[in-house]
Amino acid sequence: xxxxxxxxxxxxxxxxxxxxxxxxxxxxxxxxxxxxxxxxxxxxxxxxxxxxxxxxxxxxxxxxxxxxxxxxxxxxxxxxxxxxxxxxxxxxxxxxxxxxxxxxxxxxxxxxxxxxxxxxxxxxxxxxxxxxxxxxxxxxxxxxxxxxxxxxxxxxxxxxxxxxxxxxxxxxxxxxxxxxxxxxxxxxxxxxxxxxxxxxxxxxxxxxxxxxxxxxxxxxxxxxxxxxxxxxxxxxxxxxxxxxxxxxxxxxxxxxxxxxxxxxxxxxxxxxxxxxxxxxxxxxxxxxxxxxxxxxxxxxxxxxxxxxxxxxxxxxxxxxxxxxxxxxxxxxxxxxxxxxxxxxxxxxxxxxxxxxxxxxxxxxxxxxxxxxxxxxxxxxxxxxxxxxxxxxxxxxxxxxxxxxxxxxxxxxxxxxxxxxxxxxxxxxxxxxxxxxxxxxxxxxxxxxxxxxxxxxxxxxxxxxxxxxxxxxxxxxxxxxxxxxxxxxxxxxxxxxxxxxxxxxxxxxxxxxxxxxxxxxxxxxxxxxxxxxxxxxxxxxxxxxxxxxxxxxxxxxxxxxxxxxxxxx
Numbered sequence: 001x002x003x004x005x006x007x008x009x010x011x012x013x014x015x016x017x018x019x020x021x022x023x024x025x026x027x028x029x030x031x032x033x034x035x036x037x038x039x040x041x042x043x044x045x046x047x048x049x050x051x052x053x054x055x056x057x058x059x060x061x062x063x064x065x066x067x068x069x070x071x072x073x074x075x076x077x078x079x080x081x082x083x084x085x086x087x088x089x090x091x092x093x094x095x096x097x098x099x100x101x102x103x104x105x106x107x108x109x110x111x112x113x114x115x116x117x118x119x120x121x122x123x124x125x126x127x128x129x130x131x132x133x134x135x136x137x138x139x140x141x142x143x144x145x146x147x148x149x150x151x152x153x154x155x156x157x158x159x160x161x162x163x164x165x166x167x168x169x170x171x172x173x174x175x176x177x178x179x180x181x182x183x184x185x186x187x188x189x190x191x192x193x194x195x196x197x198x199x200x201x202x203x204x205x206x207x208x209x210x211x212x213x214x215x216x217x218x219x220x221x222x223x224x225x226x227x228x229x230x231x232x233x234x235x236x237x238x239x240x241x242x243x244x245x246x247x248x249x250x251x252x253x254x255x256x257x258x259x260x261x262x263x264x265x266x267x268x269x270x271x272x273x274x275x276x277x278x279x280x281x282x283x284x285x286x287x288x289x290x291x292x293x294x295x296x297x298x299x300x301x302x303x304x305x306x307x308x309x310x311x312x313x314x315x316x317x318x319x320x321x322x323x324x325x326x327x328x329x330x331x332x333x334x335x336x337x338x339x340x341x342x343x344x345x346x347x348x349x350x351x352x353x354x355x356x357x358x359x360x361x362x363x364x365x366x367x368x369x370x371x372x373x374x375x376x377x378x379x380x381x382x383x384x385x386x387x388x389x390x391x392x393x394x395x396x397x398x399x400x401x402x403x404x405x406x407x408x409x410x411x412x413x414x415x416x417x418x419x420x421x422x423x424x425x426x427x428x429x430x431x432x433x434x435x436x437x438x439x440x441x442x443x444x445x446x447x448x449x450x451x452x453x454x455x456x457x458x459x460x461x462x463x464x465x466x467x468x469x470x471x472x473x474x475x476x477x478x479x480x481x482x483x484x485x486x487x488x489x490x491x492x493x494x495x496x497x498x499x500x501x502x503x504x505x506x507x508x509x510x511x512x513x514x515x516x517x518x519x520x521x522x523x524x525x526x527x528x529x530x531x532x533x534x535x536x537x538x539x540x541x542x543x544x545x546x547x548x549x550x551x552x553x554x555x556x557x558x559x560x561x562x563x564x565x566x567x568x
Contacts, residue, residue: 013037014344016148016162018175020044020130022053022112023312023329024168025119029067030337032126034447036344039160040128041150043135043169047120050289051111051196051236054227055080055323059395060330061105062424062522065440072118073110078230080107081206086279088213099394100387102507104424104440107394109228111196111236112326136174139165141307163344164307166336168329171296173314179305185298185368188319188375193241193265195290198233199226199274201282211277215240224277227323234286238320239273241265241292264290295319297372299364303357309336316364319375322393324367331398331521332360338447338520342544349545359400396421400523405543407536410527415509418526422518423508427501428479436500442477448520449474451537454504455513455530456481458496464515464533471534472541474517479504 015031017024020042028040056077064070085093097107120130133153140147146165150158167175176183203209209226216222226235267287274282299316303309312329336356342348370392391397399420400406406419416423428437443450451468453476455461461478468476478496499505508516513530517540528536 012161013039014163015039015340016041016136016146016160016165017168018042018136018165019168019170019173019312019314020116020120020132021168021170021312022115022119022326023333024166025116025123025130026330027166027168027311027333027337028123028128029069029119029126030334031341032123032128033067034338034341034345036337036341038128039131039162040123041131041134041136043133045133045153047113047116049113050291051113051229053112053115053320053323053326054109054229054236055327056108056110056115057323057327057393057395058099058103058105058107059398059421060327061108062440063330063334065104066443066446066522067122068445069118069122070105072121073108073115076114076118076230077108077110078228079206080109080208080228081204083208083210084203084279086209086211086277089279091279097390099390099396102423102425102503103394103396104438109230111229114230115326136169139175139178139308141165146307164309164340166333166340167308167310167314168312168333170313171298171317173310175308176300176310176314179308179310181305181310182301183298184301185296185317187294187296190295191241192238192293192295193269193273193290194236194238194293195265195267195270195284196229196234196236196288197267197270197284198231198286199235199237199278199282199284200233201278201280203280209235209279211279213277216276222273222277224273237270237274238293239270239277264292266290295375297368299361299368303332303361303364304353309340309353309356311336315360316368318368318371321371321374324371324393324395327395328364328367331363331395334521335360341447351545355404359403359405362402363398405519405525407526407540407543410529411511411514412509415511416507416524416527418524420524422516422522422524425499425503425507427499427503428497429483429500430497437497439504442497443518443522446475446520449525450518451476451533452479452516452518453477453513453530453533454479454481454499454508454510454515457513460513460530461496464513464530467534468515468537472537474537481505 014036015038017028017038017040020040024040028038031038061070064073080097082097083095084091099106135151137149137151146162148160148162148165150160152158167173169175206228211224213222222240224239226237228235267284271284274284297318300310303315311332318325339352339356343350343352401417401419403419409417424438424440426436426438451474453461453464458480465476465478480496480498483498483500515528515530515533515536517525519525526536526540
């Protein structure tokens, strides 16, 4: 007899996460803060000291804000203000990374090892440590769970029984190969050199540099790309390597992507390219590391099968243009984790997990196609221009309107609809706090769905809030239109927020009194008229195949055990 993922017989933990890069750490973090037990393994004995993925998108910072991690990231990262584009020694374009004022975060740069350090500390604070030097050898799944074989750092083999498995193990993923997922695409013919160095030029700080010119042999284009990093004059520089630098496919799986082993280019190798292409004379120094890098563009035919899923580079790889890869992977992890947590806690049906592929694979396909196009044509010549292009690169336009969880639209066509990102907004006030709040402040730390009700009648909002809690059990917040009139009594309780600055109304474009559901990943789940609150929420929960009310779990620790308590 087949059993659902809610079945626990014979399992030793809930989820095995394979790979402790930013994607695997994000998956573990989102699972653990929802009370889901997991083990996190990585075959590497220690964190790699390489500034590989360095760009952090505004959408990722919003997700980290909801987790309560963003403060640590902001202290460690540096702002990315724009990009300077040169060709044949002349400035051709200057892209300013200026987002609309309602977007709470800008673009940032942080070495990957720092991102991993911060996420690792966050996950450890939730009770899960990385099991380093531990390799996944094989796994097999059946209707009741997944049996995985691991080799530990001590060389011993272990058999582990889990309810689900997530492969965040990179371009050469063992999980993907074992599942037999197709990984269609091809490789770029060029090989690139990569180096973490300091440059003494006088270019403005915070700007990336893209400089091109004829190759030394005149047969093609020479290219230099520099991304600023924390530290005076520090950049991660990439450039085309001489043909002799091409390395073989060491993994033997036909996927040529990522850093290659062996000796990297010397400081003199990097300096030679800078001498040819840098828009200002520059002397390089303080080489921290270097490598040869190869690029493929590939995507799986499906993001999982049964109880096993893939995310990040295990599911999609592409050119590093626009710093889309790691951020797309982190959003994969966040999308999957909240759904998996609901199913494993018995609060949603297993069919919910099919929405992971339905929502995220189209995003992966779009990112792969766009980055390949930009790598060939250049970002400044692509079809997206101006504000739309910048919002897309910031990953603020990622949405699931056509996905299986998005209900019917309501209100103006230009308003945020089910499947869209829930915009942040400022100017929310309460009768007690003497300072305005942002919506992100209100949502920070919450792990489940949240209902937002908007209107200008406090009594009607209170009734709708009671109906929402009765129909769904979800946390429900009310937003009152406008400021309280001078001399008015205290009015509604502090659980109500006032849209004192009118930003909520401007960004959400409510059609009169309106209700919304914000999903755990910060996307909108539903939008409805206030009068239909109970029916709309019941319909949304049915779409999730939820047999009982969704509630944030309260997790208490008792030694090495987590006790999941009823939140009522």
